Amino acid sequence: GQQLNQSPQSMFIQxxxxxxxxxxxxxxxxxxxxxxxDPGEGPVLxxxxxxxxxxxxxxxxxxxxxxxxxDSFLNISASIPSDVGIYFCAGxxxxxxxxxxxGQGTTLQVKP
Amino acid sequence: xxxxxxxxxxxxxxxxxxxxxxxxxxxxxxxVYWYQQSLDQGLQFLIQYYNGEERAKGNILERFSAQQFPxxxxxxxxxxxxxxxxxxxxxASRRDSLNSxxxxxxxxxxxxx
Numbered sequence: 571g572q573q574l575n576q577s578p579q580s581m582f583i584q585x586x587x588x589x590x591x592x593x594x595x596x597x598x599x600x601x602x603x604x605x606x607x608d609p610g611e612g613p614v615l616x617x618x619x620x621x622x623x624x625x626x627x628x629x630x631x632x633x634x635x636x637x638x639x640x641d642s643f644l645n646i647s648a649s650i651p652s653d654v655g656i657y658f659c660a661g662x663x664x665x666x667x668x669x670x671x672x673g674q675g676t677t678l679q680v681k682p
Numbered sequence: 683x684x685x686x687x688x689x690x691x692x693x694x695x696x697x698x699x700x701x702x703x704x705x706x707x708x709x710x711x712x713x714v715y716w717y718q719q720s721l722d723q724g725l726q727f728l729i730q731y732y733n734g735e736e737r738a739k740g741n742i743l744e745r746f747s748a749q750q751f752p753x754x755x756x757x758x759x760x761x762x763x764x765x766x767x768x769x770x771x772x773x774a775s776r777r778d779s780l781n782s783x784x785x786x787x788x789x790x791x792x793x794x795x
Contacts, residue, residue, distance in 0.1 A: 611789070613786045614786070615785065658724065660725075670727070670774075670784050672717075672724050672725040674724040675724050
């Protein structure tokens with residue numbers, strides 16, 4: 571089945587640094603989504619991407635839908651302590667069920 | 683607040699038992715999804731319902747079942763529970779559009795002892 575490979579698995583950075591994480595797939599995805607999960611809570615949608623090449627920002631977050639439709643990245647600029655959490659990429663594949671496939675997540679820790 | 687409500691928030695039970703997890707989707711959302719998240723793991727898709735009908739199945743065990751009722755709330759039933767079933771179970775809902783994002787509830791943490 572379709573799978574997403576997300577990297578890095580974890581990151582430990584200094585407050586103020588920029589962060590970049592990405593997801594790749596061996597098959598085409600029609601939609602790319604980025605979620606953040608805080609401890610004990612459900613994933614919260616950060617950015618949704620619907621077209622190949624699309625570049626979308628949400629505050630300090632920027633994400634892009636790769637031209638090949640097989641990858642996406644998320645950048646966080648000027649990180650702050652509240653950025654701590656697990657970031658998941660997710661995508662809708664070729665099936666018509668709307669099933670959302672998730673990457674394994676990137677755990678981000680920010681040192682004040 | 684995503685608008686998706688899950689109850690209970692925590693559940694502790696013994697092996698061999700059966701539990702029911704409940705989900706109320708966002709107002710107007712017809713699709714409900716169930717995901718399982720084990721410790722330090724990603725989100726594994728279990729099953730999807732659309733307007734009361736099963737639409738897709740993922741890695742759902744035969745001991746697990748789900749349904750969506752006419753009022754669109756959904757229940758996930760887990761039976762003959764094993765220690766390995768301990769996990770966070772998330773419900774998510776979405777609008778009709780196939781590519782619209784999922785909105786997640788805060789999950790039910792199941793602990794099997």
